[in-house]
Ligand code: FES
């Protein structure tokens with residue numbers, strides 16, 4: 001399942017999930033930063049857990065539930081909060097940050113947010129605006 005839809009794809013099984021989404025599915029919301037599992041820009045959810053899609057061959061998610069930023073349909077409280085509280089600047093880290101924050105769950109404490117987003121790097125915001133956005137999402 002991809003964003004709630006049953007999806008069949010005819011692609012090489014070792015192609016990176018990140019590339020399949022962007023190139024075959026037209027889902028370009030998931031970003032590539034490092035391509036090596038270091039930055040978290042490519043984070044999405046596989047069976048509700050955050051995963052770096054640059055490290056995952058598409059074959060590994062056969063039969064799993066994959067959720068990308070598009071799956072939130074622009075209506076998730078976190079998306080609104082990132083806009084309202086300055087959590088997004090250049091935006092490259094933002095989809096990954098939001099998907100990691102979704103996995104943290106509702107009404108997290110600051111230390112839960114710090115831990116949940118520890119694998120996601122941001123060059124712009126200094127993180128405080130991101131933490132504030134996650135705290136205030138409702
Ligand atoms: S692009 Fe996947 S972790 Fe950096």
Ligand code: FES
Nearest residue numbers: 089090122123124
């Ligand atoms: S907003 Fe630019 S990298 Fe985070």
